[in-house]
Amino acid sequence: MLGLDMQVPCAHGAGTCSFYSCPIAHSKWFFSTHLSPDPGEDAGLTKSIGVSSFNNKQLEKILNKPGLKYKPICNQVECHPYLSQRKLLDFCKSHDIVLVAYAALGSQRLKEWVNLGLPVLLEDPVLCPIAKKHKQTPALVALLFQTQRGVVVLAKSYNKKRIKENIQVLDFELTPEDMKATNGINRNIRYYEFLP
Numbered sequence: 001m002l003g004l005d006m007q008v009p010c011a012h013g014a015g016t017c018s019f020y021s022c023p024i025a026h027s028k029w030f031f032s033t034h035l036s037p038d039p040g041e042d043a044g045l046t047k048s049i050g051v052s053s054f055n056n057k058q059l060e061k062i063l064n065k066p067g068l069k070y071k072p073i074c075n076q077v078e079c080h081p082y083l084s085q086r087k088l089l090d091f092c093k094s095h096d097i098v099l100v101a102y103a104a105l106g107s108q109r110l111k112e113w114v115n116l117g118l119p120v121l122l123e124d125p126v127l128c129p130i131a132k133k134h135k136q137t138p139a140l141v142a143l144l145f146q147t148q149r150g151v152v153v154l155a156k157s158y159n160k161k162r163i164k165e166n167i168q169v170l171d172f173e174l175t176p177e178d179m180k181a182t183n184g185i186n187r188n189i190r191y192y193e194f195l196p
């Protein structure tokens with residue numbers, strides 16, 4: 001699939017931010033590309049568009065664009081049991097946009113990016129007993145929680161054993177009570193605090 005990923009819906013140009021300095025990734029696009037002609041219109045190469053870290057209002061702005069040719073098919077946002085993004089998920093579902101979760105395991109907790117004072121998701125006192133009950137790990141509970149509510153998850157690992165473990169996510173099922181309990185630990189905690 002030929003796709004286009006528009007990351008971060010705020011305007012800043014190349015070189016103004018150490019991480020988001022790539023001109024391609026840049027969200028001047030949100031204003032200059034997505035709200036004016038459709039990307040790829042000239043070359044006719046665009047098949048699908050994905051966006052990242054867009055909220056309801058920003059998605060709405062795109063969707064309401066007169067003559068919109070390429071509706072975003074997915075929106076990648078921070079999402080995990082501590083930041084369940086219920087409203088955004090409902091909005092995305094109602095517009096056939098797939099919500100893709102990053103930091104689904106509570107992030108890599110790199111001190112450069114994340115406030116290390118925030119609680120560790122995979123040590124949560126609600127997730128851990130659910131994992132124990134199913135003879136699984138808190139990581140798998142956090143991932144399965146997402147897939148069972150229709151969220152696509154990204155799970156990053158540099159460790160062969162954990163990569164294999166994460167693939168086992170569909171080998172068990174959370175009960176409605178497990179889902180309810182996991183939903184209940186939402187605290188609107190955003191590990192990547194610098195992102196919109």
Ligand SMILES: NC(=O)c1ccc[n+]([C@@H]2O[C@H](COP(=O)([O-])OP(=O)(O)OC[C@H]3O[C@@H](n4cnc5c(N)ncnc54)[C@H](OP(=O)(O)O)[C@@H]3O)[C@@H](O)[C@H]2O)c1
Nearest residue numbers: 052102103104105106107108139154155156157158159162
């Ligand atoms: N669109 C955006 O703006 C944006 C922002 C942030 C991140 N992302 C993307 O999202 C993806 C993942 O998010 P993330 O990097 O924040 O991390 P994450 O997937 O939430 O967590 C990764 C951390 O969890 C550990 N881990 C993985 N599997 C585990 C398991 N089964 N049990 C226990 N620990 C486990 C990993 O350690 P080990 O490696 O030691 O296993 C790593 O430290 C990345 O590909 C990243 O590029 C996108």
